[in-house]
Amino acid sequence: MIWSLPVDTTALPADHPDADLEAALNPAIPHTCDVLVVGGGINGAGIARDLAGRGFKVLLVEQHDLAAHTSSSSTKLIHGGLRYLEHREFSLVRKALQEREVLLRSAPHIIKPLRFVMPHDPHMRPAWLIRLGLFLYDHLARREVLPGSRGVALRGHRLGAPLQTRFKRGFVYSDGWVDDARLVVLNAMDARERGATVLTRTRCVRATRGEQGWTVRLQREALTPQGQPGLHTVKARMLVNAAGPWAHAFLRDVASAPGGEALTRHSLRLVKGSHIVVPRLFEHEHAYIFQARDGRIIFAIPYEQKFTLIGTTDVEVPSMPDQARISDEETAYLCEQASAYFRAPVQPDMVLWSYAGVRPLLEDAHADASAVTRDYLLETCAHGAPLMTVWGGKITTYRKLAEEAATQIGQMLGDGRGAWTRQSRLPGGDLDAWIGPPLRPDRDMQAFLSRWRHKHPWLPLALAERWTKAYGARAERVLGGATTPAGLGREVAPGLYECELRYLVRHEWARSADDVLWRRSKLGLHLTPEQRLQVQAWMAAAVQGAVTAGTVGAEVVPAMAEAT
Known part of the structure; x- marks a missing residue:
């Protein structure tokens, strides 16, 4: 079939509200809403989008920029988490694997298939065990787009050329790559286009729970001389705490209930993950997955045409810093681990850029930070005005998390509208x-x-x-x-x-x-x-x-x- 080129039907008319710069910089703040979502990371944006698509009146507030912290500091992968199989987290891996192709179809412009090369180090584990793990990875969820795994002889192969000669064989498998910060923005855009109000540079300074709803005080940064600085009060039927690394601090310092009622039984484990970017180390478009001697996984990923992204670390931090930064020790660690596999050593003075983010992991009994679960928990509290707190999670499962959250929120508000995002496209994804x-x-x-x-x-x-x-x-x-x-x-x-x-x-x-x-x-x-x-x-x-x-x-x- 021959398709004619579409005319430009996406240009906004002059009377469109977003055509006015002042309206874009200073959108009106509603006095009331059904659900107020605190946190403009991937979970908050995903929940706001899902709720708006179900017809709820939604307000999303973010104290800084969208994806300003954890959600723009990931390894930028849509993956099942191959290493989680070793921790027997089969449910989490299956859930993530099911989401890979859903997300690929929803946003093919910012999410793409990516093949990974795993060099086999016989000192780590036998080849048969890796093959078994990859067989499970291939078959825990249905695949229609991504090809399955296979073995590869690395010696003399272009995939083995950048590696040390001691690696004679390896395995190749599929996952996906994502522009993580843009994924957050697209969810927020879709939420707004479905009726939500999205306010960045807006801090929630007080949330007081009543019998019929929440009274929320917002402090907004004035961006222009015509802006609305100062405090604004919003009445919400329900509050969603999707503040990521600040989720526990939000409940402790910002939200309050009559009589000092405790708003949670859970706590977070804050784990910093850091990445480095160096000049491109190999010419092909596959990524590498390496296992360090301490059991951690290190990725080396083609990045922005001219670079290689290497990460990540797992360093526990006692509290959420104003700005997470990589340490010299983390830089040296990533260089050392990459150098154990690549022929050309990776040195700290090669690092052109680095970034770090703090992952809010649900506290469990593991002593090793890299073994702490990446699954999520939706904690609800319905004594008086309902509250939901999002604990943990990973970028791959954000849509499923948002869908489950929106369904529970609808039930708590007495309005169980149906799920819809599984077959939908994000802005720009409908080609x-x-x-x-x-x-x-x-x-x-x-x-x-x-x-x-x-x-x-x-x-x-x-x-x-x-x-x-x-x-x-x-x-x-x-x-x-x-x-x-x-x-x-x-x-x-x-x-x-x-x-x-x-x-x-x-x-x-x-x-x-x-x-x-x-x-x-x-x-x-x-x-x-x-x-x-x-x-x-x-x-x-x-x-x-x-x-x-x-x-x-x-x-x-x-x-x-x-x-x-």
Whole structure:
């Protein structure tokens, strides 16, 4: 069948509420809602989306940016957790494996299949045991997209070329890769488009429980001179605590019930996971999984075309820091473990960028942090106004967690509306108008890129590839109707044009250069410090109201950059 190229039906009309910058920067705060969700990580955004799709009036508040912490600091994998089989967490692995292909179909632009190479070290465990584990991994859940595992002779093979010669054989299996921060943003976008209100830079400072509902005090950061700083009061029928690493502190310090009633019986174990990014260590597109001598798993993953991502560590921390950072010891550890497998040693002075996040794991009896369960628990309390607290979880199972949470919330509110997200697409993931019925997510994206480039042949190839992978079908909105390079606006930094920055401010809650360069994209890795300052200056001018319907004063941004 021949499919005609779609016309640009995604451009927003002038009277659309998001077409106005001030409305985007300062959305109205509702006085009442059915459910108030605290926490703009993957679980909070997923729950808000599911509830909004069921018709509930939802308010999501996040004290910083969406995915500002744990949810943008993962290893960026959609995976079943092969190593969890050793801990006999078969239920968790099966649940995660079932979700892999659901998520691949929902967002093929930001989630893609990825093949992993596991070199066999006979000193670790026998080959037959690995083969048995991979057989279970292949068959615990139905696969339609991802190929199964197989053995590979590494000597003389391109997959063995980067490895030390002592590795003669290995195994290859499938999982998925995800742009974790964009996954959060897309869930929040879908929630908003289904009627939810999403407020970033908004802190919940007090939540008081009554018989009929919660009275919540919000403190909002004023981003523009026309903003609404100060405290705002919202009445909610139900409160959802999805604050991640802050979940226990939220119940202890912010939420209160009459008579000092305890709001939880559980506690968190905070485990810091750190990653390093080094120049590309191998040319193919497979990833590697290594087992360290201490039993931990280390991944080496192709990253942003020019780099390799190596992680992760498991370091317990006593409390949630303001900003998690990798330590010198963690950097040395990751370099040492990678060097035990790669021919070329990985040295700390090769590290170009690093990041760390604190995983909120549900406390259990394990002494080893790497063995603590990654499963989740939804704790509900219905004495008076209902409360739900999300404990633990992992990015792969976020949709299932949100679905279960929304179903329980509906039951607690006396309105059991049906689940809907399993067959749905996230914003940008519906490519049918471009390529017809979907077949395989990876091949669908190749077809979409080809069709999109055919419609916009004047766009540079690198820009077209990046936009289609980041925005999917929403790339048309980023383009904003431009038909020539001049229509993209000024090139604020290499490959980053004003039209994209305006889109991110108006539609994706971007408020700072870090929001753009390290969460909505990873362009920060590709830019010089001076170029990053240019983006910082543009964003500062935009948020302060210098952006009009079309342009930023051309003389403002260079002046600000030079001053910086």
